[in-house]
Amino acid sequence: MDKKIYSQILDKIKSSRNILITTHENPDGDAVASVCVAAELLGGLGKKYYIFCNDKPEPGLLFLPHAESIATKADDIPFETIDLVIALDCSKLERSRIDEQIRRAEIFTINIDHHISNCQFGNLSLVDPDAAATTQIIYEFLKQVKISINRVMANCILTGIITDTGNFAYASTDSHTFDVASEMLIKGANVREVLNYTSKNKNLRILKAWGFALSRLQYNKKYDIVFTVLTQENLQGLGIAKQELEGLANFFNNLKDAKIVLVLYELGDGCVKGSLRTNKDNVDVSRLAGIFGGGGHKKAAGFEIEGKLEKINDNWQIV
Ligand SMILES: [Mn+2]
Structure with missing residues (x-):
């Protein structure tokens, strides 16, 4: 991975005014957690942002800060004012279901994902199929650009990892995944809370x-x-x-x-x-x-x- 990409992404975020964060339709835990950690980051940088996902997150995931402010109607997004799109956990832009609006308005797009099938769309693309979750790539980004991870971000990052590894069970889980999870606990993430909301939540x-x-x-x-x-x-x-x-x-x-x-x-x-x-x-x-x-x-x-x-x-x- 060329480390230049991390600072290029940060520079682009810093120079943008109205940012749209999006992810794939029918979002899973990693998708929702990724947009939430991004929202927390942009809020901290004083940026105006919108979050769009074609479908509402399942109710269990609404414990994540910012999950309630995800818009599900494309009409609520003022595409003509948006100068940057950040697509997270989205293997192709079409899976956001707002690809046509983004392309029509020719909005600069950053693609951060870990799907092996990611088609490398966007103007800046940070795709790592070896990462256990998209939130793990966001963690890597935050480390590289030296932005400190607060408790909210830590809980989101842990949620993405836990849900996308099937509670640390899939082959994508390696020692680094545990290292990141452990660091998130030190930063205040609550593993029991995450498990209670993401898997022990069935009625x-x-x-x-x-x-x-x-x-x-x-x-x-x-x-x-x-x-x-x-x-x-x-x-x-x-x-x-x-x-x-x-x-x-x-x-x-x-x-x-x-x-x-x-x-x-x-x-x-x-x-x-x-x-x-x-x-x-x-x-x-x-x-x-x-x-x-x-x-x-x-x-x-x-x-x-x-x-x-x-x-x-x-x-x-x-x-
Ligand atoms: Mn994922």
Whole structure:
């Protein structure tokens, strides 16, 4: 990594007036934590900023400072006044769903991410696929430019790491990840609070919905995949929102029998979302997701395709 990039990013932030922070749609813990740590940083530098995400964070993540001020309507963002976009944890700008507005207004864009599938968009790009979380890259940035990390930032950075490593379980977790986490605790992050809000936060309704999904598990011998499906009708019947399925694929990945686990569910907008996980060292699910136009990480990836789920002769198909 050329260290020049860190000071280039800081210089650009310092010379900008109205900054828009964004991340990918259907944000996970790392996405929300990344925009929150960035908001805390920009606030500290006295910058005017907006935060946009196409979807509301799941309620559990609202404990993060600034999460409540995330705008979900593009109309609320005055794109014509924005002079810098910072895209975080976003493998392609299209996943922000405001790519057209950003491109039309020709706004300078900084891309900070750790997805192996990141397409290196933007005017300045800081992408490190070896980082366990985008917040870990932001940590690295703060260290390099010598900005001190306060308690709020530390809690956000820890949240990104904990959620994106499945509580320090994925192959992306190395000794450096623990070093960063440990330093965040010293700076005041609260690991129990983070765990309580991010994983020990399921209510009876959510767990029953997961139970329904688990009761439907099927094994595909040909591809060595275990999968489950949830239609819109199922989700409505169970009274569950798509954000509340966050975590199901990770939980499901406790399975040791198959190479890959897959959760397929209808998003309700004519698209089907697939979440892929593996805990096998020699399997890269981001490549499989790529076949369907998606992406992600080697051990956790996803895709969205147009269509709906239909059961035809005992087999689920996307039609
Ligand atoms: Mn991430």
